[in-house]
Amino acid sequence: MTTFNRRDFGKLVGGAGAGVVTASGLSSFAIAQGAAAAKVVVIGGGCGGATVAHFLKKGDPKLDVTLIEANKIYSSSFGSNLYLGGFRGFDTLNHGYEGLRAAGVKVVHQFANAVDTAKKVVKTKEGGSYAYDRLVLSPGIAIKYDSIPGYTKEISNQFPHAYETSGVGKQQLMRLMEAMPNGGTFAMVMPNNPYRCPPGPYERACMIAHYLKTKKPKSKLVILDPKKAFSKQPVFTEAFDKYYKGIIEMNLTNDIDDFSVTQFDPKAKELTTKSGKKVKFDAANIIPQQRAGDIAKLAGVTDKDWVAINPETFQSTANKDIYVVGDSTVAAEMPKSGFSANSQGKVVVAEILADLSKKEKFPARYRNTCWSLVAPDDCIKVGANYTAKEGKLAPEGSFVSKAGEDAGLRKQNYAEYVGWYDGIITDMFAKTAAAPKKAAPAAQKKG
Ligand SMILES: Cc1cc2nc3c(=O)[nH]c(=O)nc-3n(C[C@H](O)[C@H](O)[C@H](O)COP(=O)(O)OP(=O)(O)OC[C@H]3O[C@@H](n4cnc5c(N)ncnc54)[C@H](O)[C@@H]3O)c2cc1C
Structure with a gap:
């Protein structure tokens, strides 16, 4: 029995709301029994990877989903500027993987250091070996110190x-x-x-x-x-x-x-x-x-510094068996952002679920918004929807804050920003974020 509806999922992925699509939006989907035994390995438990692991398991509870993430705590870069300004406590940026474990994802805190694409196995520095039917990479960036x-x-x-x-x-x-x-x-x-x-x-x-x-x-x-x-x-x-x-x-x-x-x-x-x-x-x-995280190069999918992808599916152009999302990719004109990685991750989930269940595929739609707090209650934003056109991701309906805007509008942007943070944390970690209460001076001193 298959009740998963790829068209409905596509609507969720490209939803027009200010925030991200929440996990609950998928709760009514079930997936083909034929897909139940498939193994998916995801490397990188950040905006792209954690979203993929969570929604794959949500979309098909029988799927064997392993998330390989080096760190036990994810300390979000998004929102971290607000900590520097004193608008968020440091602890509110830090998130563990217990929600994903409770959702049935096998979370492994190890460092992936090799991908055998012929045998379809990921190896880790700690000696782990993880076979996959589908592989998703979302390792974020590496720093080019010598620049x-x-x-x-x-x-x-x-x-x-x-x-x-x-x-x-x-x-x-x-x-x-x-x-x-x-x-x-x-x-x-x-x-x-x-x-x-x-x-x-x-x-x-x-x-x-x-x-x-x-x-x-x-x-x-x-x-x-x-x-x-x-x-x-x-x-x-x-x-x-x-x-x-x-x-x-x-x-x-x-x-x-x-x-x-x-x-x-x-x-x-x-x-x-x-x-x-x-x-x-x-x-x-x-x-x-910056450049793509090292594992992308080790998996053989980088072209110079970054990973080229098919914008319709986020499969690597170098190896279509590997999906790559987030900052590691060249997803022009989508910017490298947490919102983008999350949106791309949901498209990849829809792709993998449809592929495993041999169901019809529909054109992917993506979305991004980036908010920036510039002063207390003064928040600006930029964003667009994107669809794949001529090998690129073409923006549609883009918007950006303008100089001289009404203070009420800027304050409203800040409320959206806070709401988006909570939404993406729920998406990534299957849990609710802590309130962004202002850091107490003592907590700031401790760092
Ligand atoms: C200061 C700052 C402010 C930002 N503000 C915003 C914002 O307001 N809105 C927004 O949308 N975005 C914002 N971003 C960008 C956002 O943080 C990134 O775009 C997003 O994190 C990218 O997601 P990702 O999945 O590609 O990488 P990440 O979220 O970095 O996740 C990668 C994960 O992979 C793990 N990993 C890497 N290699 C391996 C390996 N070999 N084995 C195991 N684990 C591995 C890492 O430990 C990491 O947890 C901001 C970034 C910065 C620096």
Whole structure:
């Protein structure tokens, strides 16, 4: 008996609401008995992978779903800027996998270090061996430390990028801000395209500037940006002028000056740019270039730094037996975001379920929205729906906040942002997120 309706699932995946599709939306589906014995292995329990594991099991409870995730706690990067600004407690970012286990997913906390695509087996550093009928990768990003001369993995312990999925870097950033003298300089080095979460560094700049404005008002935040333009630029620039005049110094590359960093000197605490500008700093957040997580390369699906995918299915173009979602992929014009990874994950679930049950497939639809808090109750957003067209993901009905908008609208955006966080956490971990209560000063000091 099969009552799974792929068309209805497609509607859920491309739903028009502001938030994500919740797990309960799938509860009425059952799936072909023929698919029951299939084994699916998912590597990476973040926005893409945890969503896939959860919804596969929800869609077909008999499916054998194994999630291989290196860490016992997922510390979300999304929402982490709000922790830096004092708008979220650190603990509210951290999530375990007990909900997925309770839902029937076999969660294995090991590090995948090989994929034998001929035998269809994943191996782990810990000696594990996991056979699969379908493989899904969502390993996120790896950091290209050598893209900033003088910056290394070791030095990132002192001056964090805080761009991987770990709470450590974010807490280090908080400690750097706390240790800074009032009147000191915080330097931020922005990444070049493509990178994880296009507006993320600029929201982070606003949250660091908010911290400095409220706690160390004589201080400065100097931004060095190798790009000539960035996401939601008019509304971020409006916020820099409106809230952080005299604190933020923005150095955006232009036809005369190139603010790409050519030297990072952690001993002298000095940055040098291509155009010769030198910045002395007390604290720094360096965000280097990025590439797909290592396991994608080991599985043989990378093309240079990233994974090329078929935008209709998110199967790797190098190996159609492997699905890849999230930041590791080239999903242009979809940005690398948690919302995108979650939306792509649901399409992959629908693909795998339809494939295993030999049911009709329908065109995939995707969605993304990225919110950014720029000051208390002032939140901006950008987003679009996407469909596969001519080998790409074409945006439809895109929207972006505008300068001079009504304060009530911006406050409403913030409520959407908080609601989305709860929704994606429920999707990923089959549990409800803790409330984003403002961090108590004592908790912030602990980091
Ligand atoms: C500061 C900041 C702010 C952001 N804000 C937002 C936002 O507001 N909205 C938004 O939508 N997105 C935001 N993002 C982006 C979002 O966090 C990412 O796009 C999203 O996490 C990508 O999901 P993913 O599944 O590709 O990777 P991840 O969520 O990073 O998950 C990858 C997982 O794979 C695991 N892993 C990797 N390799 C292996 C291996 N070999 N074996 C076992 N496990 C492995 C990792 O431990 C990790 O848990 C932000 C990012 C940053 C840095």
